[in-house]
Amino acid sequence: MEATADEVDGAVRTARAACGALADRSTRAALLRRAATLLDEAGEAVVGVADAETALGPGRLTGELGRTTYQLRAFADVVDEGAFLGVLIDHADPGLAPPRPDLRRYKIPLGPVAVYAASNFPLAFSVPGGDTASALAAGCPVVVKAHPDHPATSELCAALLRRAATDVGLPAGVVNVVHGFQAGLDLVRHPLITAAGFTGSVRGGRALYDAAAARPHPIPFHGELGSLNPVVITEAAAEERAEQIGAGLAGSMTLGVGQFCVKPGLVLAPAGATGDRLLKALTAAVSDTEAGVLLDHRMREAFLDGVRARAVLPDVEAPVTPGAGGEHTVSAGFLAVPAARLTADGPHDLLLEECFGPVTVVARYTDEAEIGAVLARLPGNLTATLQLGDEEGAGTDGAGRGARLLAEVTPLAGRVVVNGWPTGVAVAPAQHHGGPYPATTSTATSVGGTAVERWLRPVAYQDTPPALLPPELREDNPLGLPRRVDGRAEHP
Numbered sequence: 456m457e458a459t460a461d462e463v464d465g466a467v468r469t470a471r472a473a474c475g476a477l478a479d480r481s482t483r484a485a486l487l488r489r490a491a492t493l494l495d496e497a498g499e500a501v502v503g504v505a506d507a508e509t510a511l512g513p514g515r516l517t518g519e520l521g522r523t524t525y526q527l528r529a530f531a532d533v534v535d536e537g538a539f540l541g542v543l544i545d546h547a548d549p550g551l552a553p554p555r556p557d558l559r560r561y562k563i564p565l566g567p568v569a570v571y572a573a574s575n576f577p578l579a580f581s582v583p584g585g586d587t588a589s590a591l592a593a594g595c596p597v598v599v600k601a602h603p604d605h606p607a608t609s610e611l612c613a614a615l616l617r618r619a620a621t622d623v624g625l626p627a628g629v630v631n632v633v634h635g636f637q638a639g640l641d642l643v644r645h646p647l648i649t650a651a652g653f654t655g656s657v658r659g660g661r662a663l664y665d666a667a668a669a670r671p672h673p674i675p676f677h678g679e680l681g682s683l684n685p686v687v688i689t690e691a692a693a694e695e696r697a698e699q700i701g702a703g704l705a706g707s708m709t710l711g712v713g714q715f716c717v718k719p720g721l722v723l724a725p726a727g728a729t730g731d732r733l734l735k736a737l738t739a740a741v742s743d744t745e746a747g748v749l750l751d752h753r754m755r756e757a758f759l760d761g762v763r764a765r766a767v768l769p770d771v772e773a774p775v776t777p778g779a780g781g782e783h784t785v786s787a788g789f790l791a792v793p794a795a796r797l798t799a800d801g802p803h804d805l806l807l808e809e810c811f812g813p814v815t816v817v818a819r820y821t822d823e824a825e826i827g828a829v830l831a832r833l834p835g836n837l838t839a840t841l842q843l844g845d846e847e848g849a850g851t852d853g854a855g856r857g858a859r860l861l862a863e864v865t866p867l868a869g870r871v872v873v874n875g876w877p878t879g880v881a882v883a884p885a886q887h888h889g890g891p892y893p894a895t896t897s898t899a900t901s902v903g904g905t906a907v908e909r910w911l912r913p914v915a916y917q918d919t920p921p922a923l924l925p926p927e928l929r930e931d932n933p934l935g936l937p938r939r940v941d942g943r944a945e946h947p
Contacts, residue, residue: 457635470596542938564594593910691844701736712747713813746780758812787813835891838877
């Protein structure tokens with residue numbers, strides 16, 4: 456049932472009232488760990504409800520649930536460590552010119568934040584997902600706008616998170632859920648919402664991004680909107696392992712019925728006999744892929760329309776035709792086109808846009824200049840992948856091709872993959888899941904420990920009497936936080 460404007464207002468005000476209760480870091484860490492435990496204990500029910508709504512399958516969803524609870528526990532560890540607070544202390548130094556006052560800086564939570572659940576990850580990027588976990592870790596209560604493709608899953612997970620809150624002595628209102636398109640707009644416009652996180656389409660994300668910027672007091676909007684995730688396969692790589700690369704590409708582009716945000720959607724592969732070997736292997740592997748169900752019929756129709764529009768462009772071939780696999784399913788396939796068609800403005804620009812589902816575009820290049828010309832026309836991406844030959848990867852090919860290609864793709868993406876595939880986003884401190892627009896609307900990551908930084912802002916205290924300082928900034932460091940004092944790192 457769609458939330459009314461009054462219900463959205465009530466959810467936001469409930470979240471605002473819970474801000475003070477989240478101030479204690481140890482309680483926040485306990486909340487995250489308790490939420491993980493409850494989700495694990497209810498795993499069979501959670502997976503069952505999610506599968507009924509999404510048809511993603513128990514195997515995939517069980518793995519996603521494990522990722523979700525791992526994220527919650529990982530953010531609890533981030534909270535315990537305390538480095539995310541960024542404590543910096545510079546003592547007064549009257550001998551400097553000009554004299555320096557006593558300055559003490561750390562990061563504080565923004566306040567209630569909005570989270571927009573993703574369609575393709577009903578757990579890991581939805582109500583109990585990384586945006587919610589990182590916001591709670593930062594000390595921000597959350598109002599989640601549930602995705603219409605999995606409302607029951609959203610409510611079940613929200614109930615578990617709210618129970619976790621009360622179990623550790625927090626108000627249930629640290630997590631709230633609303634439903635409905637208009638509720639999503641009302642949420643991002645609400646004056647008490649201080650930031651928002653979104654995973655979804657370019658169209659929907661841009662509408663919310665613009666609404667966040669148009670507020671009387673604009674707020675940060677951390678949106679993940681869309682990504683082509685280009686792959687460059689060098690001739691040397693194809694010569695060495697065409698069959699392995701073809702099979703790997705097929706597995707990556709069809710994983711989850713092509714509904715992963717890091718699906719490789721454009722592949723630059725060599726023309727000629729070496730490239731033909733690669734396409735033969737890709738054709739065999741994709742042809743063996745079973746038809747699958749997309750998340751809803753709207754997405755299925757968009758996929759079929761997108762494939763048809765691309766397939767009729769001049770010089771576009773379909774070695775394996777993607778399309779309808781049945782009344783409710785779609786079949787995987789790929790399109791091939793000369794890379795020269797993508798080096799200048801024209802109708803083939805459609806091939807440089809994401810098509811959500813199990814399809815990729817293979818652009819056959821004749822030389823390295825064509826690779827550069829196509830890459831120069833790409834928008835921002837979450838990932839870029841290089842498949843290099845052994846000597847190119849080792850830097851011993853004499854032409855410096857590996858380093859040169861790495862330099863070309865780095866400005867395009869937030870994560871660069873070499874001799875691997877982009878599907879599968881490890882939850883790790885060094886992970887970055889973001890990229891230049893339209894991949895994301897900010898430079899932040901939505902995966903990994905540093906995702907907590909989206910929900911914080913720094914504040915500095917100057918010449919503040921010791922008795923008035925927050926505990927995080929006191930001289931004796933009563934909380935045992937890692938910090939940098941007068942330029943030197945301290946790790947209690």
